[in-house]
Amino acid sequence: MKNLGILISGRGSNMESILKAIAKKKIPITPSIVISNRPDAKGLKIAEKLGVKTEVVESKGFKGTRWDYDQEIIRVLKKHGVSQKNGLVCLAGFMRIISPEFVKKYKNRIINIHPALLPSFPGLDSQRQALEYGSKYSGCTVHFVNAGMDTGPIIIQAVVKIKEDDTEESLSKRILKEEHKIYPKAVSLFAQDKIKVQGRKTIISV
Template sequence: MLNKKLRLGVLASGGGTNLQAIIDTCRQGVINAEIGLVLSNKSDAGALERGRKAGLPTLCLDHRQYTDREGFDRAAVAALRDAGVQLVALAGFMRILTPVFLNAFPQRILNIHPALLPAFPGVHAQRQAFQYGVKLAGCTVHFVDNGVDTGPIVIQAAVPVLDDDTEETLAARILAQEHRIYPRAIQLFAEGRLHIEGRKVRIVPPLSPREQALLNPPPASEDAV
């Protein structure tokens, strides 16, 4: 028999494509979770519309109505607790959380970042990677701590940077991988398999080992002339 579903709260400030990936995988049974609240700080956020279309509880808390970050975070925490949220998933939520929020959900806040952390933290990560000239970009799901994109890493996906890439085409391919790894990280949490040990997140029991590497550009074939 399946365990009780994990109760999620999803926070987003933008279009909500990662929210949509979570909605879809919840409905497909890929992750044993349900969304108890979709919360945004922007009334016109596409994420709120996606939540409403999915029949989910939604809430907008306009951060401009609060005198400080702590006041906003207290209101957000209260709403999430009222919704019975056990795990908070940040999905393009463009606000730095204060200790008020972090202490309310210790080791129960995940974030998706469009870079291979610890490289390129903060905003415009895809642009930073593209302009730097990296050969591998990607995305990271990590636990949230009191730094900016500094928390323990759960899962990453690498995306080769092609010679004819633009910032936009690279960002689109990274986003496609975000939609794959975020639900995976949530399911691992729901299964109770994520154990934080200092900077490392161990998956217990471990995933099947695979001896492989992604190289860009790829090495020459042994039979190449």
């Protein structure tokens, strides 16, 4: 069985949805460690209540390069069995850009979720971007992480229709509900070796 490491910076609501799905035996993976770059992240207590080990690798005041920091993350991941051969790393509101070296070492083993239908509206404030652009639909995307900004191969997407009276907050809430559905699904597919990456595409087997 594969080992899962989750990186968070805040409450980690997607982390919680994944861990609860694992607890219900919906995902055949071992939740090995939750790591936060902030010691005050509320998600740490949530993870502990769900019986998952936690560690903090504080980024504030860290002296060194992004890769220096990421090597500390990798050290903790490996300590808990989340390796390049048998691990999966999920970013769940992790407010740091990970280094190309980290991505290379864990190639096609790091996944993230983005609140937009990529490749549209990458980066920050995606919901606001969609509203300002006048889009009729938005949604969320689970994708593998590569060296670009939200440019990795897409695993799953969910569509959310934009209402005429939507605000950034109301749209974000509806998208988040879909995030909590598709992120655990993506983790489950990975855990069962049902995702194959071919160039920019992913092939999902059933």
